[in-house]
Amino acid sequence: MEYEIVKSSSEDFDRGIWEIFKFVTSTGDTYIYPPETTKAQARKIWMQERVCYVVKDKITSAIMATYTIRPNKSGLGSHVCNAGFMVHPHYQNRRLGQAMCEHSLIEAKKLGYFAMQFNVVVSTNERAVYLWKKMGFKVIGTVPQAFNHKTNGLVDIHIMHRFL
Amino acid sequence: MEYEIVKSSSEDFDRGIWEIFKFVTSTGDTYIYPPETTKAQARKIWMQERVCYVVKDKITSAIMATYTIRPNKSGLGSHVCNAGFMVHPHYQNRRLGQAMCEHSLIEAKKLGYFAMQFNVVVSTNERAVYLWKKMGFKVIGTVPQAFNHKTNGLVDIHIMHRFL
Numbered sequence: 001m002e003y004e005i006v007k008s009s010s011e012d013f014d015r016g017i018w019e020i021f022k023f024v025t026s027t028g029d030t031y032i033y034p035p036e037t038t039k040a041q042a043r044k045i046w047m048q049e050r051v052c053y054v055v056k057d058k059i060t061s062a063i064m065a066t067y068t069i070r071p072n073k074s075g076l077g078s079h080v081c082n083a084g085f086m087v088h089p090h091y092q093n094r095r096l097g098q099a100m101c102e103h104s105l106i107e108a109k110k111l112g113y114f115a116m117q118f119n120v121v122v123s124t125n126e127r128a129v130y131l132w133k134k135m136g137f138k139v140i141g142t143v144p145q146a147f148n149h150k151t152n153g154l155v156d157i158h159i160m161h162r163f164l
Numbered sequence: 165m166e167y168e169i170v171k172s173s174s175e176d177f178d179r180g181i182w183e184i185f186k187f188v189t190s191t192g193d194t195y196i197y198p199p200e201t202t203k204a205q206a207r208k209i210w211m212q213e214r215v216c217y218v219v220k221d222k223i224t225s226a227i228m229a230t231y232t233i234r235p236n237k238s239g240l241g242s243h244v245c246n247a248g249f250m251v252h253p254h255y256q257n258r259r260l261g262q263a264m265c266e267h268s269l270i271e272a273k274k275l276g277y278f279a280m281q282f283n284v285v286v287s288t289n290e291r292a293v294y295l296w297k298k299m300g301f302k303v304i305g306t307v308p309q310a311f312n313h314k315t316n317g318l319v320d321i322h323i324m325h326r327f328l
Binding site for chain 1: 192195196197198201236237238239240241242243244278279281283284304305306307308309310311312313318321323325327
């Protein structure tokens with residue numbers, strides 16, 4: 001299946017991003033946003049004060065996945081960016097996470113960032129930890145019991161980082 | 165000098181907090197908020213969605229220092245709090261930082277938090293690193309070159325944590 005990664009339009013939220021956001025957060029095991037996050041809250045989280053991208057099927061234009069880039073901190077820390085990645089469950093196991101991450105590293109550099117940091121990599125999310133390590137990120141810190149996992153209770157959070 | 169640590173009123177921002185905020189951020193070496201932060205921005209940062217406390221001179225009611233507590237993350241990470249402490253330069257070297265930290269650990273526990281995390285302890289701020297260690301915090305991670313220090317350029321940030 002051929003796809004392209006492009007900047008999102010505001011219509012993309014209703015055309016697919018919200019469905020992805022809802023699915024990904026519903027499991028309460030990977031993202032800090034609680035499963036009860038509303039559509040309005042999600043729109044604000046994912047579309048405001050960030051640059052948002054979507055992975056689109058080249059033929060059907062279906063939105064398969066999405067990611068965002070934003071400053072990880074404001075002010076004197078704004079040279080480090082943060083990114084978040086979400087894949088629609090129908091399109092998993094197609095390496096879209098890796099494709100988005102590769103894309104994001106180039107985009108973030110173009111946007112003038114110096115490094116990329118993930119603040120909440122849930123330690124039980126082994127696929128994510130494996131993928132980010134493969135993409136050159138290092139675990140630079142682990143916050144004990146900082147994530148209230150839906151099924152496992154309190155689990156550790158990794159902070160991961162790489163220069164661009 | 166006798167003082168008390170109490171919850172702030174909204175008038176306290178104009179009565180002393182803004183002056184402290186302005187002084188502390190003007191040096192560009194300890195807080196992520198840039199020296200050019202406006203009064204309106206500072207009010208939003210320090211007084212909204214946080215519990216704010218002030219250290220008051222018992223006799224003159226002068227505001228000597230201030231601190232805030234808030235959830236470090238929303239949603240599934242909201243059981244960990246974050247706190248920020250600022251001392252008026254006229255009242256430094258009186259252990260107000262330590263007094264506020266001791267107070268905050270009790271208050272944070274009362275507020276139902278499970279742990280306290282500092283996201284931005286500038287590595288060159290040796291007094292802060294020393295004090296937080298003395299207060300039971302551990303460096304759980306160091307983000308390389310994540311702080312744009314006014315005089316030293318890019319320096320490391322420590323992330324510090326303790327359970328309550």
